Amino acid sequence: MAVRAHRLQSAKPLTISRWWSSGYHGQPIAFVSQSVLFYATDDGLRFHDFIDKDYQQCTTLQANGQGVGVIAGNADVHLFAYADYQHPPVIHLHEYPTMSEVKQFTNGAELEYTAIEFSATDELLALSSAPDYLLTIWNWRSGMKLAQCETSKKELVEIRFNPNSWNDIGILYRDQINFYTCERRNDKYTLFERQLPLELFNQTIAHNRPTFQQLQASDRKKIADVIRLYPSRFSYTLIDSTIGIDQGASVKLVAFDAENEEAFQAYVDERVELVATSFCWGDTGYVFIGTSNDALIQIILQFDRERQPFRTTLFAGEEASKTANSLEMFKTIRLHQQGLFCTGSDNVVRLITFDKNDGALQDVNNVNDIMELTSKLKSIAFNQSYDSLFVCSTQGIDMIDLLTQEQRPVALVPISLGKIIDVAILSPASELAITVRDKGALEAWSMADGTRKYSTNIENQTISHIAANPVLPLIVVTTITGYFYFFEVDTRGFRLLHRIRVHSSDVRCIKFNSRGNILISVGLDNSLFIMEMKTEETSAEDMFHIIYRTDLEGEPFALDSDDFANQRHANEAPNETQIEQDDEQNGNLKEKLSETRIIIALTTKTEKHGRFLIIDFDWQQYRETRNSSLTDTIINDSNTKIITKTVFAIYDTIEDFLITARNQLITIGGKVLRMCRIPDETGKAGKLISVEAQDSLAGLSTPGGYLYKNKSVPSWILGVSRSGILSIIRASNMAVESSVPAHSSLAGGCHKSAWSVDSKYFVSIGEDNSIVVLQTKYAGRLMARNGYSSEEYNRIMRTLQHMPTYDNTPLSLYETLYDRFTTYQTKFQNANMTPPLPPKEDASWVQLKEYEAALQHLDAHLTSKIEIRTELEHIRKDIRDLMAINDKREEKAKLDRREFDLDAEEQDRQRKEREALINKMREETITQNLIRLMKREVIKQQCWDAMSVKARCIEGIINPIRKPSAPIVVENYPLVPRSLDELETIRQVIERRRIEIAEKKLRRQIFADNSDINGTEGRPEAPVTENEDEHDKQVTRSTALIGSVCNEFQVDSSVLYNQFELYTQEQKWTQIALLNDLIYKIKEAFNKEFENVHQRKLQELAKIRERNMRIKQINADLDDPSPVWEPDLTEKEKPQLLFEVKDSEIKSERYYTPEQLRILEEQRLNEARRRELERLDNWRERGLNDMMNGVLQVRREDELKKEIPKPAFALEKAEEDWTDAEKQAYQQYLQKVKEQKEEREKLRKVLTAESVKIIEQIQESCQTFEQVLSQLHRRRITAQTAVLQEELKISRIIFSLVKDRLILQLEDTYENRAKFLEAKVQDLELSKRALEDALVKVDVEKRRLKAEDTFDKQFPREFADVPSVLQDSLKRLLIKRSKMKQPKPPEEYNPYSARQARLIELELDRIQSEADSFTNAPTNIVRSVWDRFVDFRRKRTELERQLRLQEQEEMMIKSLRSLRDGELNRKNNEFDQLQNNLITTKDARIDDIVDLYVQIVLRQGQVEIEAQPAELAPNEYRNTDAELIHRREIEDLNKSIIESANFKIRQMDKSKGVINDITSMSWEKEKLIYEIADLRQRAQDITFLKVTRNIQEYLACPNDASFEAQKQREMQMLEATIEKMKERFAEQQVLKEEDVQKLQRDNLSIANVTLAVDEALQNANVNLYERKNIIDQRIIEQSKVEQRERMHQVVRRRRLVDLAKAQAQEVAYLRAEVERLRMKTFPALVQIEH
Secondary structure (H helix, E strand, C coil), rough: CCCCCCCCCCCCCCEEEEEECCCCCCCEEEEHHHCCEEEEECCCEEEECCCCCCCCCEEEEEEECCCCEEEEECCCCEEEEECCCCCCCCCCEEECCCCCEEEEEECCCCCCCEECCCCCCCCEEEEECCCCCCEEEEECCCCCEEEEECCCCCCCEEEEECCCCCEEEEECCCEEEEEEEEECCCCCEEEEEEEEHHHHHECCCEECCCCHHHHHCCHHHHHHHHHHHCCCCCCCEEEEEEEECCCCCCEEEEEECCCCCCCECCCCCCCCCCEEEEEEEECCCEEEEEEEECCEEEEECCCCCCCCEEEEEECCCCHHHHHHHCCCCEEEEEECCCEEEEECCCCEEEEEEECCCCCCCCEEEEEEEEEECCCCEEEEEEECCCCCCEEEEEEEEEEEECCCCEEECCCCCECCCEEEEEEEEEECCCCEEEEECCCCCCEEEEECCEEEEEEEEECCCCCCEEECCCCCCCCEEEECEEEEEEEEEECEEECCCCCCEECCCCCEEEEECCCCCCEEEECCCCEEEEEEEECCCHHHHEEEEEEEEEECEEEEEEEEECCCEEEEHCCCCCCCCHHHCCCCHHHHHHHHHHEEEEEEEEECCCCCCEEEEEEEEHHHHHHHHHHCCCCCCCCCCCCCCCCEEEEEEECCCEEEEEEEEEEEEEECCCCCEEEEEEECCCCCCCCCEEEEEEEEEEECCCCCCCEEEECCCCEEEEEEECCEEEEEEECCCCEEEEECCCCCCHHCCCCEEECCCCCCEEEEEEECCCCCEEEEECCCCHHHHHHHCHHHHHHHHHHHCCCCCCCCCCHHHHHHHHHHHHHHCCCCHCCCCCCCCCCCCCHHHHHHHHHHHHHHHHHHHHHHHHHHHHHHHHHHHHHHHHHHHHHCCCCCCCCCHHHCCCCCHHHHHHHHHHHHHHHHHHHHHHHHHHHHHHHHHHHHHHHHHCCCCCCCCEECCCCCCCCCCCEEEEECCEECCCCCHHHHHHHHHHHHHHHHHHHHHHHHHHHHHHHHHHCCCCCCCCCCCCHHHHHHHHHHHHHHHCCCCHHHHHCCCCCCCHHHHCCCHHHHHHHHHHHHHHHHHHHHHHHHHHHHHHHHHHHHHHHHHHHHHHHHHHHHCCCCCCCCCCCCCCCCCCHHHHHCCCHCCCCCCCCCCCCHHHHHHHHHHHHHHHHHHHHHHCHHHHHHHHCCCCCCCCCCCHHCCCCCCCCCHHHHHCHCCHHHHHHHHHHHHHHHHHHHHHHHHHHHHHHHHHHHHHHHHHHCCCCCCCCHHHHHHHHHHHHHHHHHHHHHHHHHHHHHHHHHHHHHHHHHHHHHHHHHHHHHHHHHHHHHHHHHHHHHHHHHHHHHHHHHHHHHHHHHCCCCCCCCHHHHHHHHHHHCCCCCCCHHHHHHHCCCHHHHHHHHHHHHHHHHHCCCCHHHCCCCCHHHHHHHHHHHHHHHHHHHHHHHHHHHHHHHHHHHHHHHHHHHHHHHHHHHHHHHHHHHHHHHHHHHHHHCCCCCCCCCEEEEECCCCCCCCCCCCCCCCCEEEEEHHHHHHHHHHHHHHHHHHHHHHHHHHHHHHHHHHHHHHHHHHHHHHHHHHHHHHHHHHCCCCCHHHHCCCCCCHHHHHHHHHHHHHHHHHHHHHHHHHHHHHHHHHHHHHHHHHHHHHHHHHHHHHHHHHHHHHHHHHHHHHHHHHHHHHHHHHHHHHHHHHHHHHHHHHHHHHHHHHHHHHHHHHHHHHHCCCCCCCHHCCC
């Protein structure tokens, strides 16, 4: 069971409150006065008063955790409003500078507001977001909601009041702009909406350049009116047109070329897409709209007219025109008296000026670049008087004085680029908070008011963390590459002292200890570093020294450290000779006896649980070790006296932790806080014990976050969640006392925080770069300077101040290593060895140490390596000699070259690598082959196996030798099997169609029977000529009426609808299904015929093979070597052949594996063995040879092939020696030879005739098959025709269905539009009547006010008690009108005319309030009388003001009534036109149902033509003007046309020669004219030729060779001069090098002297530390007596406290006993009642 940890003492109360917040990153700004702007920062508002340009005042208004959304300001009345993020949200209205809340506005949104804005008078509008999208207008003076309506449910771009009239509101979206007019109906206000889609401004553009003649013929003045030659680097395209409210645009476009005024283009048929980005109101009823493609749209709003004039100006800079990219220069536009200010995506502020055209579209005059920013530009705004322009960007707010056109040198709100990633608070004396951004910016913020004091930037680095020294003004900044930057922060700014790369990758955590003398860091390279800050050193590299490094067994994610008393010294016996010391010395002593505990939380990939690594650092042992060593000490893990490491397991999920006691932790994970105790098994290596939680609290409001502690407030812990909630946690029991919202969760929550050392401030930064500072109040005390004495602290500060600034010099370790590397490089080069790589200048500390160790190892073995290398060179030389001798030996005596390879292991390694590479390539090849096989199987399955009828063809049988022509090829129809669902659908359709046919037939029969019954009486029976069913079948089977030739394939088309019966959509869909089935059947029918022909071809090929066998035999008998044509099926006819790969098709050599070669060899041997056995014992062949001479049948051809043997005597004797018998025998031999020749000739003729006959039979068979195949080809064409005709019918039916649907949609659109217009007309009529009623009420109110205007008569009665003299004075004051001064000059920069009236009204109110002052009262008047007079005068002034307001309202109502009249007339006209269109559409739908598309098959010889060209649209053309004319008439007409054309051609040939002669003569004339001009120009050039000195020299030379020789001599002289100068330079260089060597020798001598001084200084330091240790030991002995006395006092006080508690408990028990006994003596009331 875990032991409960020691509880902390009861904590004093800790309160926390917001101090200030800041953080500008480009959000919108607003103004509350001429010199005060504000913006939203997370959960508050930040105000900047810049009336003093050198120093601005900043204040913050907090929103109490509700968040701040959109903002708005009214500089005239010093009001500002903002919307919070409550549910539902509330708009708060405050007054400046008191910051008091005036009103709250609710019920305007369900979730969030997207915009709020003040009008020029007393109105406030707000627009909500999804899901309601409400536009609400309030009167902020009275708090009354004037109007509310729903808007378009789209993403908002911008919303604006009309500065001249609050009744007009504009809302801009990306694809449209909505205008709302607020009108008064009786006592209510109504918002009227008008939408203008940007599609109305999308124009069609084509690129065609007109000729000069067309320019001459065009209206040049009209183009000149549109085009202006602007003196700017921009070119413009102007588009002037007018648009209707709900109609398209009629456009005329003209493009301007800045280089040539006469070169322009007309644009037609290219779409220009406009996407709105910003808009602003003009002064006299027009609006500017900026788009993303650099187009500026001007619209004159005239809603009482039919069309609205507009102008589109396209801007394109030279750079943008070259790259074809848009500048997007209208991201924000604002109107000024000077022109239109706009901002672009290229972060440039531009000013567009116009030519003033009152009441008309403005003409652009010029475009100027005002300002260019390096950061992302967000928006621009003007102050109240329009004399300053404020540019908002991600780098702050810049101000431009428009009076002087000068920019403020320093930004009004300066901000650095990048995201704030960490924060630190300097020592309490500095009162500064330091933030770092990922781009490398460091900023110092004042804790008093939040102003930025100074900043600096670290170039080319990405920052990760920052840590501040708790005692000194020193910060450490880390980067993601592991660099540490040490900065000193003073009143002048940041000063870089030192830079070192510690980690090789990003730093995860970094922290100073409580005393500030060590710096602990852990990184993603899984390493921990401890860096000591040696305050006695004077150089930065010696001051910040690494004393310990270790590897971590996981990835760190949290780090904490704390200082505790060393337990091994806590139990030592006190010395009686202690003396008293002050608190500073006691603190210094405790620090020297303390130890630092470091805990790192790790995550491991191999284990499911995490780890706690605990490192105890003993300072006393470390100092003893350092004092005993003469050099800097780097602690190893083996030194357990100084470093003690323990690892514990973590089984709970944690995100952060804190050390609250030596063996106690508090962790946070999710919403749970846990108090954990560390076991006492510290120092036992290899034992992994888990850290278990003692107590847990699941009471946090939001999960995750960080924990923070403070030495001055040990009883409290602050926890900040990632959502921005700051919790105050009691350290004793982990109870959450209170929570404060530091950041808004909608803004991203909290990122990092920091707590000051004195616990006074808590700084937190948000994900949106906001900075929130909270102030804590706690009755605690902080030890002065954390134990440092004043002298020691001042000494350290002086050391820091005198420390030189870092100048990018490398580390001394790097310089030492580089010098050693240079030495080794020389040695290696001398030994002909490859030297080691030089150390990298940006290497980390670990890498430099590893390089140093490598050099030490190299130094130890360098001599051995050189000796081995020399021996290897000798061995290599001997081997080369042996190889040369071996090459001279004979072939049999030569050794293999591999015998000379000494490295057998290297050979084996290379062999293994080759085998591995071969196996890898083999596996890759097998994988690729498997992929290809898989693809082949998929393709084969989809395109072959799944086909019920495979695709193939039949080619004609043509002998290529006899008839080299292309054969006829007929393909079949490949068919995919139809699914069961398709077959079932077709079956159902056919059944329904047959039922329908039967029903129709039965209905006709019933109708005929009824007609016969009704018509039998009084009417003779009609003779029955023919059966009606047969007639219907003939009509149905008619090819012309069916519209295709499908009947030729004997397919059932009886279920098809007649083309004249397709009226309904159901019939058309049924017809499509039936036609698809018919197409499938046609293909099946043709495939049957195709199969029959294919079988016939196979039979023909079999017959041809049999005949070819006979032909081959005849050729063999005739000894004819000519080849025999053997036809066969091709791959197209037999596609199965494509799946068989023959060996002859493979071009590359086949590869056999050893196993395959073995199998092939075995097969070959078995076959040879089998043949040998058959040859040895074959009784069949032996019997055939012995009995029948080797043949079964004796053929005549074989007998004739045998030669008659010549008699033997003819070969042995000469002819003179023959006998008569021999001569007779020889004559018989000759007779037999002659007869044999004759028989052979006869047989040859017979065989030749037979061969010719067989060939003719084969040819005849081929021709017969060709005829059959031709018939099949015609059938294929017919089938394809039928299929295409049926598909054409399907296409026409689908077109009719689509057309029906479009007509229905158009009809619905017209009906909906008509309903909308009808409601709109009714609304307009109601509005008109309401305006008339309001006009009547205004007239009544005016008469009432005029009737009440009796103040002149009431004045004598009201002031009857006043003397007449004073009464006359008051009468004059009552009649006197206030004279207003002229407005200030800056106000003339406001572009809106209504602003002047507003200023006059404000000025009158100010003058009236000044006139009501008692200082302006007549002399000798009583204060009460003057107050009565002021009230009387105010009533009269208020009555006059109300009368003026009524007159203004009357004028506004009259203008609105005239506007309503125009709109009502226009809507009525549009409604009438829409009704006519609706009737026309319905008629078109009925006509389309009746007028059917019928497909007719015409016979050959008939052509369909038009009698005259059709000028109607395709959907209106009904073939009414078509005629059927015989083909002969058409051919006769074509012949006459051809004859006329030939006659015309002959005439043109005659005139062509004359024209050519005339043209050639004109060309010759022009040529002569040009030659004359050239000669005149040449003569003129010769006259004005300037003869220079070079020309004179050239002319003085007799020829070109002498001129060139002269030039050559000059070049030689110049080269000689250059050589002399080079020699002089070399001599000077030698002298300078000698001087440099002399200076180097002097520097070396000075360095030797400095080394001696350093050794003397080290000896002095040793003596100093010896004396210091002696004094420290004395101090320890003197303080033991005091410690013992304090211990006795603590024990005595503890005993007294325990005794008091025991007595208090006893007293409480006795009191309870007395009370119990007293209650026994009283009777119970319950018993008395009973």
